[in-house]
Amino acid sequence: MTTFQHGASSDTGRVRTANQDALLAEDGRFVVADGMGGHLGGEIASQLTVDSMAEAAKPTSLDDVVVMVRDANDYVIDYATKHPDVRGMGTTVCLLMALSTDGPDRLAVANVGDSRLYLRDRRGLQRLTRDHSLVEALVREGRISADEAAVHPQRNILTQALGIDRRVQLDVWELVPRNGDRFLICSDGLHGELTDATIDEILSTNPSPQAAADALVLAACEAGGRDNVTVVVVDVADSPDDTVLSDDTVLPDDTVAPDDPVVNARLGVVTRSVPRPMAAPPRPEPVASVDSGNDTSPDGSLRGPGVVTWRVAAFAVAVVLVLSGLLVAVAMIGRGGYSVVVDDTGTVVVLQGPPDGFLWFNPTIEVMSDIDITELLPADRQNVRSGPDFGSLDEARVYLEYLTTRLISETDN
Numbered sequence: 001m002t003t004f005q006h007g008a009s010s011d012t013g014r015v016r017t018a019n020q021d022a023l024l025a026e027d028g029r030f031v032v033a034d035g036m037g038g039h040l041g042g043e044i045a046s047q048l049t050v051d052s053m054a055e056a057a058k059p060t061s062l063d064d065v066v067v068m069v070r071d072a073n074d075y076v077i078d079y080a081t082k083h084p085d086v087r088g089m090g091t092t093v094c095l096l097m098a099l100s101t102d103g104p105d106r107l108a109v110a111n112v113g114d115s116r117l118y119l120r121d122r123r124g125l126q127r128l129t130r131d132h133s134l135v136e137a138l139v140r141e142g143r144i145s146a147d148e149a150a151v152h153p154q155r156n157i158l159t160q161a162l163g164i165d166r167r168v169q170l171d172v173w174e175l176v177p178r179n180g181d182r183f184l185i186c187s188d189g190l191h192g193e194l195t196d197a198t199i200d201e202i203l204s205t206n207p208s209p210q211a212a213a214d215a216l217v218l219a220a221c222e223a224g225g226r227d228n229v230t231v232v233v234v235d236v237a238d239s240p241d242d243t244v245l246s247d248d249t250v251l252p253d254d255t256v257a258p259d260d261p262v263v264n265a266r267l268g269v270v271t272r273s274v275p276r277p278m279a280a281p282p283r284p285e286p287v288a289s290v291d292s293g294n295d296t297s298p299d300g301s302l303r304g305p306g307v308v309t310w311r312v313a314a315f316a317v318a319v320v321l322v323l324s325g326l327l328v329a330v331a332m333i334g335r336g337g338y339s340v341v342v343d344d345t346g347t348v349v350v351l352q353g354p355p356d357g358f359l360w361f362n363p364t365i366e367v368m369s370d371i372d373i374t375e376l377l378p379a380d381r382q383n384v385r386s387g388p389d390f391g392s393l394d395e396a397r398v399y400l401e402y403l404t405t406r407l408i409s410e411t412d413n
Helices: 039-055 062-082 134-140 146-150 196-205 209-222 310-335 378-385 393-412
Strands: 003-011 021-026 029-036 093-098 107-112 116-121 124-127 170-175 182-186 229-238 338-342 347-352 364-372
Touching: 003 021, 003 209, 021 039, 021 229, 029 039, 029 182, 029 229, 039 062, 062 093, 062 107, 062 170, 093 116, 093 182, 107 116, 116 196, 124 196, 134 146, 134 393, 182 196, 182 209, 196 209, 209 229, 338 378, 338 393, 347 393, 364 393
Parallel strands: none
Antiparallel strands: 003 229, 021 029, 029 093, 093 107, 107 170, 116 124, 116 182, 182 229, 338 347, 347 364
């Protein structure tokens, strides 16, 4: 039977006044939950989640893990139903659990939201989970790059979370533990502040899992600490070496395997997706030369009265180019960007251009949705009223689809 050594650490960070993260690290159960929905709501949602998982029976299969996550989801929703002051709260959850079986040792992984699981072994650091977030969806569809996602203004918008919908979707799969494996479960307060290279360095230079957890949290706080930071580091201390996981493992209904191209033969199911290739930039057309039409004398000077010299012509062209550039820049500002706002009737719409206009440019409505602001959950309502900005119409449409899903979910509840 596999044995573990672990360390855990959590910090409010340098900006927040309360810690909405919660963790569980005991008896082969390792969980990180990152709450959302206001000061009190986030704390409650994450704590309810880890409490529910701590009280559940030891899982023996992926089906048990799925039930465990869904029970926690129902627990959060039922609490919010009875306490309207925290209605709309939710939480991420990312877990690593030993399956109690008579056969070869297995670890179960499940993820909802943007908390993450990493594995560090002899090959280095590998991220094993995918984020359920708006920017992750845009990256996977090839609409933005990973670097753009890291600084995207809407990078904190989740597409899945516990406590929002009874029909929660989760990623879940098995992997085989190996001696020397080091797992890291963390909230986005860590990976939002530190690069994978920095995380890898800290994990590799701190032999003790508790020392590694403390060092990671401290580094995230020193890098800005703009969010709560929670970390669980798990070392596989003793595990059989000769177990092999079959590639035909079948996942339970309503679950999906991570479709990142994770190069890890120990995953039960590995599917691969190829991002849509970005369009190549158009090749610039050659600039045609301009003939002034003036004759030149044998000595190279222009002939005839009132003829513009080449220096004057070049200056005029330069002025025209500068003015044209300024006009283009003004037009790009006046018509650039998209925002999701509420119109005078309370309908959620997509505007092109700054909401307050720019010089002689006024914003125009590009998409009129069927969403009424009063039908949204409080957290979504507040976010929409702040007028989130997007770099393209596609990104704004994806956000509307996200709001519609949340609206439908709320109606169904």
